Amino acid sequence: xxxxxxxxxxxxxxxxxxxxxxxxxxxxxxxxxxxxxxxxxxxxxxxxxxxxxxxxxxxxxxxxxxxxxxxxxxxxxxxxxxxxxxxxxxxxxxxxxxxxxxxxxxxxxxxxxxxxxxxxxxxxxxxxxxxxxxxxxxxxxxxxxxxxxxxxxxxxxxxxxxxxxxxxxxxxxxxxxxxxxxxxxxxxxx
Amino acid sequence: xxxxxxxxxxxxxxxxxxxxxxxxxxxxxxxxxxxxxxxxxxxxxxxxxxxxxxxxxxxxxxxxxxxxxxxxxxxxxxxxxxxxxxxxxxxxxxxxxxxxxxxxxxxxxxxxxxxxxxxxxxxxxxxxxxxxxxxxxxxxxxxxxxxxxxxxxxxxxxxxxxxxxxxxxxxxxxxxxxxxxxxxxxxxxx
DNA sequence: CGAATTTCTTAATCATGATTCATTTTTTGA
DNA sequence: TCAAAAAATGAATCATGATTAAGAAATTCG
Numbered sequence: 001x002x003x004x005x006x007x008x009x010x011x012x013x014x015x016x017x018x019x020x021x022x023x024x025x026x027x028x029x030x031x032x033x034x035x036x037x038x039x040x041x042x043x044x045x046x047x048x049x050x051x052x053x054x055x056x057x058x059x060x061x062x063x064x065x066x067x068x069x070x071x072x073x074x075x076x077x078x079x080x081x082x083x084x085x086x087x088x089x090x091x092x093x094x095x096x097x098x099x100x101x102x103x104x105x106x107x108x109x110x111x112x113x114x115x116x117x118x119x120x121x122x123x124x125x126x127x128x129x130x131x132x133x134x135x136x137x138x139x140x141x142x143x144x145x146x147x148x149x150x151x152x153x154x155x156x157x158x159x160x161x162x163x164x165x166x167x168x169x170x171x172x173x174x175x176x177x178x179x180x181x182x183x184x185x186x187x188x189x190x
Numbered sequence: 191x192x193x194x195x196x197x198x199x200x201x202x203x204x205x206x207x208x209x210x211x212x213x214x215x216x217x218x219x220x221x222x223x224x225x226x227x228x229x230x231x232x233x234x235x236x237x238x239x240x241x242x243x244x245x246x247x248x249x250x251x252x253x254x255x256x257x258x259x260x261x262x263x264x265x266x267x268x269x270x271x272x273x274x275x276x277x278x279x280x281x282x283x284x285x286x287x288x289x290x291x292x293x294x295x296x297x298x299x300x301x302x303x304x305x306x307x308x309x310x311x312x313x314x315x316x317x318x319x320x321x322x323x324x325x326x327x328x329x330x331x332x333x334x335x336x337x338x339x340x341x342x343x344x345x346x347x348x349x350x351x352x353x354x355x356x357x358x359x360x361x362x363x364x365x366x367x368x369x370x371x372x373x374x375x376x377x378x379x380x
Numbered sequence: 381c382g383a384a385t386t387t388c389t390t391a392a393t394c395a396t397g398a399t400t401c402a403t404t405t406t407t408t409g410a
Numbered sequence: 411t412c413a414a415a416a417a418a419t420g421a422a423t424c425a426t427g428a429t430t431a432a433g434a435a436a437t438t439c440g
Contacts, residue, residue, distance in 0.1 A: 060334075060335070062334065063335070068331075068334045081327065082320065082323045082327055083327055083328065086320070092331070115313070119313075122309070122316050123305070123309075123312040123316075125316050125320070126315050126316035129319030129322065129323055130272065130276070132326075133272045133322050133326075134272045134276065137260065137271065137273055140260045141258075144252065144258045144260065145250075147396080149396090149397095168418065169417065176334065177398085178397075178398060179418070180398080180400095180418090180419075181396090181397055182419095183418060183420070187419075337426075338427065339426090339427095357386085367428085368428060370390085370427090370428080370430095371426090371427055371428075372388090373390075374427085376388095376389090377389075377390080
């Protein structure tokens with residue numbers, strides 16, 4: 001019984017008992033300790049992960065060997081390297097647990113099967129991806145429209161809870177600047 | 191008969207003659223002269239636009255009154271302010287024709303109806319939005335991983351045709367820097 | 381065709397945030 | 411509980427790309 005996922009799907013489309021059963025048989029659940037990797041660069045991203053509880057980060061290592069975080073996923077978010085997942089080509093990303101985390105995951109073949117046996121999931125994921133598009137348009141405007149400092153201040157006011165779950169150096173990476181610069185801003189704030 | 195769109199949908203899902211008919215009755219076609227606006231800030235984005243021929247840009251005006259282009263759409267791409275389109279709230283974006291352009295468009299109510307009468311479109315748009323997600327992950331890595339100069343050089347080698355269709359100052363805006371800086375890079379290139 | 385508009389370029393100065401390197405504080409787990 | 415590791419801070423210097431202000435070149439269209 002993977003209730004968190006089913007509950008989430010039910011927000012967007014009704015499901016019959018049989019459909020729920022089919023979904024439950026296609027997904028698995030996994031507990032991942034803090035710092036565990038669900039994906040490492042060089043390997044194919046085999047699963048799409050739904051966070052039941054906890055927090056994951058998706059990042060790559062740039063030429064200067066700095067970790068660049070491009071996405072976080074918390075409760076009720078899906079996360080994957082979509083490109084690697086679809087093409088079955090090696091990923092350039094890492095997905096790592098920021099906290100002890102519980103995920104429900106589904107592999108590519110199982111998901112393709114499910115789209116056929118439970119077509120309502122086309123609607124569910126259409127809406128999920130559509131929201132990703134919206135989130136991306138918002139984030140892009142956010143990034144273009146403000147200086148690094150404004151971005152940090154906005155972010156810390158908008159998501160105070162999140163700030164406390166994640167080390168500051170990860171926030172800095174996600175917002176596109178260095179931890180040193182973040183310290184400088186925070187020092188000013190007082 | 192909106193063949194370009196139907197052809198595009200058929201790449202992802204089969205359609206019956208009846209379904210094709212229903213889609214054709216839900217969309218409209220429009221020719222837009224260069225510089226014409228399909229969306230202006232302050233107005234609700236009523237349509238999702240599919241480019242048959244030509245090129246559109248989506249941008250907003252930042253606090254310094256500079257136009258910031260966040261997306262282009264060329265042949266066979268959809269473009270909209272997804273947030274405004276979904277929520278029916280005023281947009282902060284402009285969508286403008288960069289060249290004389292031909293678009294097929296669909297309004298929100300018509301699209302919601304179509305999702306019900308032609309559920310295969312759930313699959314079509316699920317795949318479209320999924321590709322948007324992939325494109326976004328790629329673009330993000332691209333932006334984080336390289337300096338402005340490298341980004342320009344990569345872009346001009348990867349999309350030489352596109353570079354010739356669009357004024358350079360728009361490329362600069364899309365890549366996140368100023369036209370002056372672009373000129374500097376190009377001067378070096380020789 | 382030719383004036384007006386749009387687009388592109390050049391150059392000097394300036395500011396933001398990176399880099400480097402060291403130190404302090406906090407957290408973790410044996 | 412305390413040593414080791416992880417995370418955060420601080421300061422000095424540096425580099426990238428913005429800003430400002432002209433002016434040149436190219437395109438458009440009446």
